[in-house]
Amino acid sequence: MGIFITIIVVLILIYFFAGLRIVPQNYVGLIETLGKYSRTVKAGLVFIWPIFQRVRKVSLALQPLEISKYSIITKDNAEITTSLTLNYLVTDAFRYFYNNTDSVESMVQLIRGHLRDIIGRMELNEALGSTSEINAELSKAIGDLTDVYGIRVVRVNVDELLPSPEIQKAMDKQLTADREKTAAIAKAEGEARNIELTTKAKNNALVATAKANAEAVRTQADADAYRIDKLQNALDKAGEGYFRNQSLDTFNQLANGANNLVVLDKDDMSDLGKIPAAKKIWDKSNN
Template structure:
């Protein structure tokens, strides 16, 4: 038998079953969709949204349902954008921003917005200009974190209707024109000079205060010393007064005579002073002292 005869005997009567089997295989292949982990499929039925297929094995109705859009759900980064903005004190700045986002509802992204990246870029630019317009230049430089938080919050609210989640929005740099930079540099140098003068003046003031404190302390110590000396003299006077009151005037005269004798002895004890010139009343002092001593004994 030739091949034509074999085909006619075996295939001919079963052609219907073979075609039916082929149709079933084609339907199965057309009805099964395996979606990768990083994507979601948007399915339409006769031109209308039917469903969104998630990662894994999914089944659709062959020939009626069709996968129209394959959307990546990975996080995306927009190209860095630079836009001009004017602060509340009329300073022109150039702000460089970067935005990260991901699609969480593909059906909204597909049917509500045509150019996602362009729409987000325009939204971010408008929000940045609006926020910077409320701040002065110094506030923009000092409160960058709060500015970033405000931009991120407003961008997230604006893109919510597009099925997009903004994961990060960063302000990378705030640049100034040459004239503004020069003016700020002059202001910075003037501020540094002012601080140096203030520091020097405060140093001199502190030195004067310390010197005044030292003088005051010295005066206080000298006054204390004088007061102690005066107290000692007053005490000695008081002792003499008590002695006079208790022993009479002769005791005082006796003490004076003894002091005179001690003074004469000290004068004669020095070297090269063998010849002593005595005052006229010196002998009288000796006599008085001797008489008093004799009287006490």
């Protein structure tokens, strides 16, 4: 009898210890009795009835998730490929585990649908340049919609938006053409500027030369005027004897010449008549 009781006690202890479960930190436990949810337990040591009950552990920690690349059509019918990353956490373990066969996949489909709607209302160039705006609008759009799955999205980010290879080639060609156009315009503007500066420099040189010539002519004219003025002043101050001496010098030079012609001033001609010999020659010449 004592052995039987001991066996029973041992079996009870084994059963008791077999029913002990540990729910880790930042987890909750969903207790199921005969396959039906009965209660939720927090982290720590938990007792369940083995065989009749089981514990499903659900993490409450922040979970990273990468959504693989998929295609979206923009408003102007351009195909782009996008990929996302997000962080989520479970806020309601019961909804997360029992209300959906795969709550995470349902959340991903919801986010994809909203992203298609947002980008589908944008043209290609607008979408490629509005990643921050798309992130903000997507976060606002999903809002609390994922609460139905017991999940809250903490952060969602569009990692890349890539046009299709055909569109990328067309964009590269357009970019090359724009660069060549910009370079041609810059070259033309540079040449025009160079011509403008060269013409301006030549004009400035011509103006400077003209000013220099005018200044030289003015200086020469001033010098001539000064010389004439001084000469005139000197002649005005000269006596009658100076001019008579000049006349005699001139007569001597003419007399020494090869011609027998003598030029005399009118007054000198009158005075020459006073010389007797000259007067006889003059009268004889008139007769």
